[in-house]
Amino acid sequence: MLETELLQKKFKDQLAVDGINFYMEKGESIGLLGPNGAGKSTTISMISSLIKPTTGDIRLNGKSVVKNPQLIREVLGVVPQEIALYEELSAYENLKFFGRIYKLRGKELEKKIHSVLNLVGLQERQKDLVKNYSGGMQRRINIAVALLHEPEILIMDEPTVGIDPQSRSYILDMVRQLNEERGMTVLYTSHYMEEVEKLCDRIYIMDHGKIIASGTKEELKSVLSNEETILVDMNPISKELMQTLEEDDEIIQVNEIDKGMKLIVPKGSNKLTSIFHQTEAFGVQVTNVNVQVPTLEDVFLHLTGRTLRD
């Protein structure tokens, strides 16, 4: 349905997106993962025709979007990371304004406003000014505006940033419903790995303007199929200890986490005994140990050397 070919964007001397290839089939839900500055937003802006690629092409059903941006605009709904609404207008007035610029009129417009307000659960508060909404409610109206003209493709750029767990859960359920029940094609970017794991059929991982990995969740996790993750909570957190463990050839990766460290080691390598010896030698008390199969977060960490929120 939608594909990019060697898509590249340069801002003066800085290469923001470096020749990415990417595709989406109709009805798919695609996750685009990457830390800040990876090039996700630039990629989304190019796909949605807001900025022109320096080189490369974007094709919708085989036709170039770069040459004819109107092709994608007719079928696209974009939920930007920012609250792209008029704060001095009510939810209803915002929806009416954006509906009218999408050439919706009269009863059809009223019907669609009613429909999206129901979908985002804000029917009762539709007359309130947007500036008086909570962050979660503003995010929901932000999504409602993008859905008003019933797009075939929905691009969501971090739609759950900075909101409460309840609103976040509501939005995730809504996106899943749109994808599964209405067959809407979704491109979803997030810092939250669990959101992408929950919603997306396939995932692209971006870093430094490039796609460094892609595939289904299972395919990505298979990158670390021969490894296991050991989470060690310790007191105090000792950087010297971690440096020493990093020098161990059998330990693939050591990263500091909230309460201690995360180690990736070959499956069945029995490194626990060695780790306990080292902690004792450094006078560090181990408070908890957890051995688990690698998650997508681990894959990301493995591929980029940093966490998603870095």
Added chain:
Amino acid sequence: MFEFLKKDILILSRNRTELAILITMPFILIAILGFALRGIWSTESEAIDMTVGIVSDDHEQEGLTAFYQEVDKLELPQEEKQSLKAVASKTAPFTLLRDMLGTDEVSDMVTTVEMTESEAKQALEDEEIAAIVTLPANFTYKSLLKMYIDQGKGSAIQLTVEEKGSIEASIIENLINSFTENLNFESAISNVTKGQYQDSAQPMEQLGGTTTVLANETTITAMQYYTIGMAVMFALYVASMIASEAYVEKKQHVFDRIILSGKSSFAYLTSKLISTTSIVMIQLFILFVLSSIIFQTFNQTSLVFWLGMLLISFLLATCIGAFGSLLTAITLRINSYHINNVFSGGITSIFAFLGGSFFPITQLPSMIQVIGEWTPNGAALAAYVEWMQGSAFTDIISTLIKLIGIAVIVFMISMVVFPKRRSLS
């Protein structure tokens, strides 16, 4: 385009600060300037309406007869005597004074009532009249004798006022002085020419000062002037206000949403033109109506008058709409709202000064006047003033064309400056 206009009006109506700038502030300034500077607007002839009592102890016909007798005693050829009598009969001072006070120009301001001395004193005390002009006994005889034969001391007109130095007293004093000086001047000529006195059928036309004031044009009041002056000045703020809104739209990515809906950048720019134009029209309407209701600024009921005002307002609004588009284009081009601060904080004040919003630009050097006439507010102010003074449509058409020209040029520049779609983000 209507959806953009509706949205802009809704947002504006909920912004108290902007409303205060666009409506409340100009209205307060109209009130302050209109009342405070009322006194220095000497052209406000409609503010002067006084009654003057004329007390005459003179008998003109008897005076003339007595003068003829004196002429007969002179050792002059009979022909010259007849000529002198003829001139004197046409220039009898009381008749001339009555004629002067009865001219259209003077009678618009001064109503004369002939009364007895006691009636006049009572009327002056009761403030029913502003002054008493007293012609003493033998005024005609003594005046003619002094004027044409240079005998005796002449006769003086006595002026009695209730309050020395008041505007009314000054005006009547000025009128009488001018009249007297004029008579003295003519009699001096008569003496020089020794009877070859030229027949002066319209001696009063030389009565200086007032002639200028009482031209054929309808004069406008300070309140009217400052209603227009402040309205055209504060209308300029709409342009920067709309452009600032465009900056917020871009910053909050609402602009992206508009572009993604398929609206072209030209349509977006045109929407800014229409919104600015419409809001300026609404602003001018509110200011003119409020000023008319509260200060009785515009009492005209003629449809033609209001159609003219509507046309000038529309062209001014369109011109400011074009400036709104230009500021929007620059704001999006440089990705900064500072240009709007410069416009509202500096350029508007300069335009207002050059355009005559604070005082008429006729008091400024001609070079500055020319520049002022090319500002949208200055051109519109000139058109409004001319129209309110009763000028014909043909007299203001060049100014209206100027407004159209400014609007077209500024909007074209804004299209050139406006960033192309792909370089917006």
